[in-house]
Amino acid sequence: MKQLTMIMLLLSPALVWAQKSKKQDIASIKAMTGCYKVYFNFAETFSPQRDYEYHDNYASHAYEYVALIEDGSDKLSLQHLLVIRDTMVIKHWRQDWIFQDTDLYTYDKDKTWKPVTLSKEEAKGQWTQEVYQVDDSPRYEGSSSWIHVDGRNYWENTTDAPLPRREYTKRDDYNVMVRRNRQEITEEGWVHEQDNDKVLRADGSDKLIAQEKGMNNYNKADESKCAAAKTWWAENGAFWADVRAVWAEVFDTRKTLAFETKVDEKHLYERLFALQDDFKGDHDSEKTKAEIRKAIQLYIKGDIQLASK
Numbered sequence: 051m052k053q054l055t056m057i058m059l060l061l062s063p064a065l066v067w068a069q070k071s072k073k074q075d076i077a078s079i080k081a082m083t084g085c086y087k088v089y090f091n092f093a094e095t096f097s098p099q100r101d102y103e104y105h106d107n108y109a110s111h112a113y114e115y116v117a118l119i120e121d122g123s124d125k126l127s128l129q130h131l132l133v134i135r136d137t138m139v140i141k142h143w144r145q146d147w148i149f150q151d152t153d154l155y156t157y158d159k160d161k162t163w164k165p166v167t168l169s170k171e172e173a174k175g176q177w178t179q180e181v182y183q184v185d186d187s188p189r190y191e192g193s194s195s196w197i198h199v200d201g202r203n204y205w206e207n208t209t210d211a212p213l214p215r216r217e218y219t220k221r222d223d224y225n226v227m228v229r230r231n232r233q234e235i236t237e238e239g240w241v242h243e244q245d246n247d248k249v250l251r252a253d254g255s256d257k258l259i260a261q262e263k264g265m266n267n268y269n270k271a272d273e274s275k276c277a278a279a280k281t282w283w284a285e286n287g288a289f290w291a292d293v294r295a296v297w298a299e300v301f302d303t304r305k306t307l308a309f310e311t312k313v314d315e316k317h318l319y320e321r322l323f324a325l326q327d328d329f330k331g332d333h334d335s336e337k338t339k340a341e342i343r344k345a346i347q348l349y350i351k352g353d354i355q356l357a358s359k
Contacts, residue, residue, distance in 0.1 A: 190209050
């Protein structure tokens with residue numbers, strides 16, 4: 051009995067620390083929600099190729115609303131919505147945060163993602179950040195720990211990803227971006243800092259084409275600047291919940307995922323946004339998901355077949 055009591059006394063501080071740390075993690079994730087003026091900046095910094103022609107720096111800015119659309123103890127989901135000229139809303143990327151996640155998908159190349167399983171020990175205390183495209187298809191994900199030290203709160207990870215939207219229609223000299231992401235909470239809002247390798251992956255080897263630095267600054271803005279985004283999500287959120295549910299069926303197969311870029315000259319996001327408009331104001335979830343399955347199925351390569359329900 052004394053031995054058991056001693057063990058409990060030894061474990062208690064570690065348990066309290068783990069609970070406190072997780073609360074800090076969740077607070078940091080939630081701190082990324084709200085209305086922001088965002089400044090996107092990217093610059094190529096290095097290339098091992100002596101004759102490489104550096105591409106122009108990229109800079110843009112917009113208001114962005116980050117909505118907390120799922121709030122659980124082990125999963126939080128943040129939907130980003132761009133606001134252009136105060137009235138135009140564009141569905142942007144989504145980031146899901148999963149605590150001690152062991153089932154991941156990692157990017158290989160050429161619109162192909164492979165399932166990866168972590169051990170419970172590898173995932174212990176960590177959060178997986180899953181990043182999704184505008185049509186809620188996969189983009190990249192990685193597992194790391196949030197760091198809370200010396201008044202700083204940040205999460206950083208290195209993972210492979212497809213080309214960013216700002217380049218995938220303009221470049222064919224590389225096919226994988228090795229992303230070093232750091233997301234840090236600041237007094238002004240938060241910063242998404244990146245140190246990226248642009249890599250040509252072929253025949254089992256990687257060739258570095260160039261490196262770039264990225265700084266996306268999310269500065270807190272008056273909530274009125276994101277009013278249009280809140281209205282848009284209230285009108286369309288149910289449709290995109292159905293899209294996420296169908297994608298979950300795809301991910302649950304735990305098979306290698308490969309996708310077509312276009313089918314009949316259309317991107318998947320074009321079909322899904324058209325469906326969103328078709329079902330606006332008359333939302334029947336089962337009917338909606340049936341049509342979403344048909345749309346996503348068109349783009350899936352291989353033997354994955356979504357069941358009709």
